[in-house]
Amino acid sequence: MTDGTPGTVNRVRYRSRLHQTESERKAETHPLTWRLKDTGERVDLADYEAKNGYTVVKTALNGQSPDDVIESLKTANLRGRGGAGFSAGLKWSLTLRGEGYPRGYLVCNADEMEPGTFKDRLLMEQQPHLLIEGMILGAYANNSKLGYIFLRGEYIEAAQSIQQALEEARQAGWLGDNIAGSGFDFDIVLHTGAGRYICGEETALINSLEGKRANPRAKPPFPGQSGAWGKPTVVNNVETLCNVPAILEHGADWYLNLSGDRSSDGGTKLFGVSGRAEKNGLWELPMGTTGAEILDRAGGIRNGAKLKAWLPGGGSTGLLLPEHLDLPLDFDSIGNAGSRLGTGLLTVVTEEQSIVGLLRNLEEFFARESCGWCTPCRDGLPWSVKLLRALEKGEGEEGDIEILEMLARDLGPGKTFCAHAPGAAMPLESALTFFREEFEAGVGRKKGPAGVETVPLGEV
Amino acid sequence: MSEQADKTLATDGFELHPDDRAAIQAELGHFEQPQAACIEALKIVQRRHGWVPDAAIPAIARELGVGPAAVEGVATFYSLIFRQPVGRHVILVCDSSSCYLTDYEMLRDALFDHLGIQYGQTTPDNRFTLLPVCCLGACDSGPAMMIDDDTYGPVAPKDLAELLEGYS
Numbered sequence: 001m002t003d004g005t006p007g008t009v010n011r012v013r014y015r016s017r018l019h020q021t022e023s024e025r026k027a028e029t030h031p032l033t034w035r036l037k038d039t040g041e042r043v044d045l046a047d048y049e050a051k052n053g054y055t056v057v058k059t060a061l062n063g064q065s066p067d068d069v070i071e072s073l074k075t076a077n078l079r080g081r082g083g084a085g086f087s088a089g090l091k092w093s094l095t096l097r098g099e100g101y102p103r104g105y106l107v108c109n110a111d112e113m114e115p116g117t118f119k120d121r122l123l124m125e126q127q128p129h130l131l132i133e134g135m136i137l138g139a140y141a142n143n144s145k146l147g148y149i150f151l152r153g154e155y156i157e158a159a160q161s162i163q164q165a166l167e168e169a170r171q172a173g174w175l176g177d178n179i180a181g182s183g184f185d186f187d188i189v190l191h192t193g194a195g196r197y198i199c200g201e202e203t204a205l206i207n208s209l210e211g212k213r214a215n216p217r218a219k220p221p222f223p224g225q226s227g228a229w230g231k232p233t234v235v236n237n238v239e240t241l242c243n244v245p246a247i248l249e250h251g252a253d254w255y256l257n258l259s260g261d262r263s264s265d266g267g268t269k270l271f272g273v274s275g276r277a278e279k280n281g282l283w284e285l286p287m288g289t290t291g292a293e294i295l296d297r298a299g300g301i302r303n304g305a306k307l308k309a310w311l312p313g314g315g316s317t318g319l320l321l322p323e324h325l326d327l328p329l330d331f332d333s334i335g336n337a338g339s340r341l342g343t344g345l346l347t348v349v350t351e352e353q354s355i356v357g358l359l360r361n362l363e364e365f366f367a368r369e370s371c372g373w374c375t376p377c378r379d380g381l382p383w384s385v386k387l388l389r390a391l392e393k394g395e396g397e398e399g400d401i402e403i404l405e406m407l408a409r410d411l412g413p414g415k416t417f418c419a420h421a422p423g424a425a426m427p428l429e430s431a432l433t434f435f436r437e438e439f440e441a442g443v444g445r446k447k448g449p450a451g452v453e454t455v456p457l458g459e460v
Numbered sequence: 461m462s463e464q465a466d467k468t469l470a471t472d473g474f475e476l477h478p479d480d481r482a483a484i485q486a487e488l489g490h491f492e493q494p495q496a497a498c499i500e501a502l503k504i505v506q507r508r509h510g511w512v513p514d515a516a517i518p519a520i521a522r523e524l525g526v527g528p529a530a531v532e533g534v535a536t537f538y539s540l541i542f543r544q545p546v547g548r549h550v551i552l553v554c555d556s557s558s559c560y561l562t563d564y565e566m567l568r569d570a571l572f573d574h575l576g577i578q579y580g581q582t583t584p585d586n587r588f589t590l591l592p593v594c595c596l597g598a599c600d601s602g603p604a605m606m607i608d609d610d611t612y613g614p615v616a617p618k619d620l621a622e623l624l625e626g627y628s
Contacts, residue, residue, distance in 0.1 A: 008622040014598045014611040115556035115595040153503075153540050154552065154596060156609040189490045194499050195539030197594050211491070211498035212530075213537040229492040272600060274558040280600035315557050315595070345599070347558050361560040369594065371537075 015040060016122040017281035019297065025284070027052070029258065031246030032239070032268060033284045036126050042161050045168035048129040054174050056249040057136050061182035064248070066097070069141040073244070075252035077266040082109055082200070082237030083313060083342040084419075085265075085331035088244075095142045095224040096232040103145035104232035106138050107209065108241055110151040110158070111193055111200040115315030115365060116347040119270040120238035122282060124151070124158035127242075128165035132188060134241035136179065137248060139186040142224075142234045147188040150205055153195060162190050197369035201418050202235040203227075204371065215373040216418035243267055262288025263330035271329065273298040275348035276305065282345075288328035294346060295325060306351040309434065313342025315362050316423025318430035319355070339430065355435040356442055359428055360388040366424035374417035380407050381424055391442030398447045401439050405432055474515035476523060480504050484523050494524040498534050502541050511542040539593070546589035547582040549627040552606040554613075555592040558599035562614060567603040568592075570617035574624070588624070 018033060025034040035043050035051045048054070060069060074089030095104070108131065112120040123131060135147045151159055166188055169175045177185045196214055198204045203217035206228050227233020247255045247267075256266040265287040271294050272282040278299030285294070291310065301307050309319045312329065318339035320327075327333045334341040349358060367381035384407050390396045408429035411421040432439060476484070483504045487497040501520045506512050512535055521528040535541050542550075553568055571590060575583050582589040596611060598604035604613030607627055615623065 008619045009612075009626055012612045012615050012619055012623065014601055014604060014613045017600055112597050113594045116558045116599050117595065118597040118599045121597045152597075154593065154606060154611075156611075191490070191500075192503075193538075194503060194541050195594070196537065208499070209491075209496065210493065211496040211534060213533055231492075274599035274602060275561045282600070311557070347561065347599070349561060353561060358557065358560065361555070362557055365556055365594070 016125060018122060019279065019281045019283055030268065030284045032123065032242055032270060040126060043127045043129065045129060045172060053129055054133055056245050057133060057174060058180040060137055060248050061140055061180050061184050066141045066143065069137060069248060072247055072252045076247045076255040077264060078240065078243050078247060079265050079331055080237060081239035081269065083114060085341060088236060088240050091224065092141050092234065094222065095234055097143035102231050103143050105228045106135055106142055106144035106147040107205065107233060107235045108135060108147065108149045108238055109200060109202065109205060109235050110149050110238050111205060113152055113197045113200055114343050116274055116311060117314050117343040117345050119272060119282060119343065119345060121155060121158060123238055123242050124155065125161050128162045129169065130242045130245065131238055132165055132169050134244040135188060136174065136186055137244045138234065138236060138241055140184055144186065144234065147186065148209060149188060149190050150209060151190060151192050153193045159190065159192055166190060198371045198420060201420065205235060206233060215371050239270060259287040262286055262328050264332065265330040269344050272345040273348060274345065276302040276350050277348050278302050288330045290326055290328055291346060292325040301348060301350055307348055308351045308353065309349040309355065311347040311427065312339055313344045315365060316426060317342040318426045319434060321434060340426065355431050355438045356388060356392045359431050360385065360392050362427055363388055363424060366420065370420060376411055377416045377421035380411050381421065383407060384428065391439055394442050394444045396443040397445055398443055400443060401432065404428065408432060472515040474513065474519050476519050477508055480508055481523060495526050495530060497524060498531055499538065502535055506542060511545050547586050549587060549608050550589045550591065552591055552593035554596040554598065554604045556595035559602035559604055562602035564603040566617060567615055570620055574620050
């Protein structure tokens with residue numbers, strides 16, 4: 001024992017924090033979290049079934065066609081919660097299925113590694129049956145013969161929780177042959193990863209699932225045409241799939257109305273706050289809830305400090321300013337402001353924190369996590385790190401900012417093999433736009449003579 | 461087969477443990493092609509040995525019926541596959557943005573000081589190996605870190621001594 005207080009281990013053990021109690025969370029308004037327990041214990045099969053769980057599997061598989069299911073999702077305007085915001089219904093409508101096509105795979109992207117994102121963990125640790133139910137419905141709509149949950153290796157508790165739930169679901173006949181007497185067969189395999197952020201890119205994820213290096217694949221063909229082992233494959237984020245059961249149970253119009261006038265995107269979203277807010281954590285709120293309301297729920301910035309900037313949904317989204325807090329948080333509104341909703345979990349930056357330092361940290365992450373497949377990403381990101389490290393130390397040269405601007409532009413959408421580098425470019429571009437003076441303050445000297453390495457590259 | 465090629469396939473007497481072979485074979489049933497079990501096979505071997513020695517690569521390749529280069533390529537790509545011996549406990553420190561904004565660098569430096577090692581190193585008593593890791597998804601409790609299978613956050617430098625005491 002040193003100066004740690006008694007019970008340190010228990011005190012600092014990580015637990016997901018959903019800041020809404022059972023009494024606040026209702027089936028009609030909180031489709032993702034209403035079954036969760038205040039204690040944080042896993043909702044097991046008995047609990048889940050007691051709260052209407054799996055009923056929609058029975059009704060949908062026996063009463064609706066796959067096309068009906070897809071149509072409901074389209075009408076509900078459920079947009080991909082992994083961050084890209086693509087219409088889930090549209091994605092499913094593009095999957096090759098039917099006469100002459102082999103039954104393929106439904107893959108749940110549970111590789112949650114976007115900096116600042118901690119939402120899927122909650123759903124998987126505490127309520128794996130909702131995900132399983134969503135996957136069964138997704139498999140039915142896409143004619144998938146097998147599902148994979150691609151879970152990041154570090155999510156130990158989620159792995160245990162999912163594994164238990166899979167066994168319970170098989171025992172109860174929710175997985176396996178002839179589910180709910182419908183004649184539909186489907187099962188799920190839990191696959192745990194071995195690290196690397198790039199596995200979250202859907203085609204890299206498929207390569208990883210096939211036991212290969214997680215380099216992204218060229219598109220087209222899209223996974224829905226030719227994915228895992230050349231079969232039609234649908235990849236959806238955990239939270240996206242968890243929205244499906246309630247849409248089918250209560251209807252697309254009900255789901256659209258959850259967000260009401262706030263947004264044209266349907267439903268609710270797990271929003272959250274991290275960084276130096278008073279009360280970090282998660283809330284399930286309607287799409288289109290403003291950043292101001294969420295930050296208010298988080299009690300504002302710690303110790304009365306001022307907000308300087310915020311990332312709306314992870315490290316690959318553009319920085320926004322306090323004035324943007326009144327925007328509805330949905331894919332179009334945040335997109336129109338020049339950023340992306342991403343995963344919808346806010347990272348707050350306070351007045352005294354360095355934007356150059358934050359960008360250095362972010363670009364170090366993206367440089368390290370580049371898979372190295374295409375040159376702009378592999379070489380451009382370490383270059384940005386070198387410049388940012390110099391600027392942070394006040395050792396930048398004249399011209400460095402212009403090079404960073406060039407990198408932000410040339411690593412943007414369409415210039416690289418996948419979305420990794422554009423994700424790195426977005427926060428950089430926004431930082432250079434909104435906080436240029438902080439970068440300028442780091443320029444400490446005239447441009448050095450050609451060929452002279454003024455700042456060691458170091459290890460990136 | 462040339463002598464050179466033969467050498468690269470040498471397993472140096474490394475044999476997969478029978479239980480591990482069985483576990484790898486069981487994995488094969490989950491996928492259309494045996495290569496897919498590669499990552500899990502590496503993890504199975506790592507669970508037994510703590511890391512994946514070079515000689516295990518051709519042994520795994522044979523078990524899966526794929527080329528050793530395919531296994532080597534995978535084994536060097538993924539950050540949680542260890543290609544050097546590690547200590548009895550592995551500490552993964554989240555170095556991503558939310559933790560950065562909640563004093564990650566103080567925690568990192570405190571760990572360096574406390575353990576007397578840098579990233580990628582193992583303490584001389586072979587107790588701890590220290591590595592950085594991608595966002596641990598514990599952002600609301602930064603700075604966060606894992607010790608073996610346990611996730612902690614927020615971890616203040618003053619908590620470290622007691623926290624590490626639990627891992628002998």
